[in-house]
Amino acid sequence: MKRFSPDLPVTEPQLRECPGCGLFQTVPALVAGTSAQCARCPTILRRTSAHQIEHIIALTLAAFVLLVVMCSTTLMTVETSGIKRAADLFSGPQELVRQNMGELAAVIIFVTVLAPLIRLLGMLYVLIRLHERTPPLHLRRIFAWAERLRPWSMLEVFVFGVFVAYVKLGDLVTIGLAAGVYALLALTFVLVWMDSALDREAIWERLYRTGLCGGSPGLAGAIGCETCGLVSAPRPEDPDCPRCDSALHERKPNSVARTWALVIAAAVLYIPANYYPVLSVVQLGAGQPSTILGGVEELVRAGQYPLAALVLFASILVPMLKLFGLSFMLITIQTGHSGWLRDRTRLYHIVRFIGRWSMIDIFMESLLGALVAFGSVITIEPGAGALAFCAVVILTMFAAETFDPRLMWDAAEERQTARVDPGFAAGD
Numbered sequence: 001m002k003r004f005s006p007d008l009p010v011t012e013p014q015l016r017e018c019p020g021c022g023l024f025q026t027v028p029a030l031v032a033g034t035s036a037q038c039a040r041c042p043t044i045l046r047r048t049s050a051h052q053i054e055h056i057i058a059l060t061l062a063a064f065v066l067l068v069v070m071c072s073t074t075l076m077t078v079e080t081s082g083i084k085r086a087a088d089l090f091s092g093p094q095e096l097v098r099q100n101m102g103e104l105a106a107v108i109i110f111v112t113v114l115a116p117l118i119r120l121l122g123m124l125y126v127l128i129r130l131h132e133r134t135p136p137l138h139l140r141r142i143f144a145w146a147e148r149l150r151p152w153s154m155l156e157v158f159v160f161g162v163f164v165a166y167v168k169l170g171d172l173v174t175i176g177l178a179a180g181v182y183a184l185l186a187l188t189f190v191l192v193w194m195d196s197a198l199d200r201e202a203i204w205e206r207l208y209r210t211g212l213c214g215g216s217p218g219l220a221g222a223i224g225c226e227t228c229g230l231v232s233a234p235r236p237e238d239p240d241c242p243r244c245d246s247a248l249h250e251r252k253p254n255s256v257a258r259t260w261a262l263v264i265a266a267a268v269l270y271i272p273a274n275y276y277p278v279l280s281v282v283q284l285g286a287g288q289p290s291t292i293l294g295g296v297e298e299l300v301r302a303g304q305y306p307l308a309a310l311v312l313f314a315s316i317l318v319p320m321l322k323l324f325g326l327s328f329m330l331i332t333i334q335t336g337h338s339g340w341l342r343d344r345t346r347l348y349h350i351v352r353f354i355g356r357w358s359m360i361d362i363f364m365e366s367l368l369g370a371l372v373a374f375g376s377v378i379t380i381e382p383g384a385g386a387l388a389f390c391a392v393v394i395l396t397m398f399a400a401e402t403f404d405p406r407l408m409w410d411a412a413e414e415r416q417t418a419r420v421d422p423g424f425a426a427g428d
Helices: 053-072 091-098 102-129 138-148 155-169 179-197 200-207 255-275 292-301 305-335 341-371 384-402 406-420 422-426
Strands: 014-017 024-027 035-037 044-047 074-080 083-088 174-177 279-283 286-290 378-382
Touching (some): 014 044, 024 044, 074 341, 083 341, 138 200, 255 292, 279 341, 305 384, 305 406, 341 406
Antiparallel strands (some): 279 286
16 A cells, blocks of 8 residues: 655645535645645635554444443443442433333434444445455445434443433432443544544545546536535436435535424424423432423532533533524525625534534433432433423434535625626516
8 A cells, every 4th residue: 555755745636616615626735634724714625644544444443342342331330228220321222212202212322323333334344445456336325324424423422421420420329330431431532533533535535536636527517516525517317426426416405495494393392392301300209300401500509510511501502502503594695694704604514513412411311211210219210301302403413414504605695796786686
């Protein structure tokens, strides 16, 4: 395999369409460990890595082994009044099924087990077969699906859910950490390392060698693929991306209408998510349900100020930021507002990044319900608010994916053109 010098370019110049503003531009040749930012907005167009493919394979294999260990061992143990209980990764979902919340259990299993497992297996398969002289065509589709699963693999969020549950249980029962938690911590570290070391564009180039500088199309009729980033001119007989087989669209179809529908649905569900209790703590026959805000107040009364701030930010402020942020960006598109375009694009990237961190509360409630079930002594049960809140998180994540930030720049450009040429607005 070709080895590179850190002082020499490891990429070739490449035509790209910025996914943040829609500007076509040539990404220059980059050396290892550098990045290229859009000339018009804060979107990063490419990051290169100094790691070889073999290093990524080793990290992916280590992550797979740690995931298996985490799924097959105990996470935490609790004890009170001489009664002991232990919980693994599946105990929480099992308790949710017993509480007639199978939908919530399915979501937790998917984002903590299935999505990470499928993604790691797909990555391993692609990276290993990448060494072949002519990689099979189906590898592109597998890699594309592995990339689509990346935001739905929430193990790093699950770590914080475990931490919050550990702190909340400290005053109620005697709690201990088991091997599963340490495997989870190591797995999170390896996954972050793997994602930061992976040069995705380099993988695509190995899978499909065409499309570099010199083979790129002109700007007339060119479209940037939303999945792999390749700029190509779609053919009538084959309108899909020639590199990853994804459907090509100049802009995401019905982006404004679809995003509004998801935002409105999430806003409606946000009311019961905060009104109904997310869990109930019953100790010696006495207790009361607790809402999300009530849980924050309990942490403040217990003197757990950093933890209270974390839950407040992840469970209350983040959903509000997503709803207001997406609504604001949609309104600016429909009004053709031309100000703060760079700031609005940066806001979109923030909204898309933080969306899944609201799941901290859901993971915490799942663990608490599984660990604290001691009959008449003390019991914690999830409430109806948890199901509504999980739906809010999922809907806002879908809304961020369906929103097309390039429309903000298009609307501003159309309004500016209409001001310069009044006949443009009249349809002349």
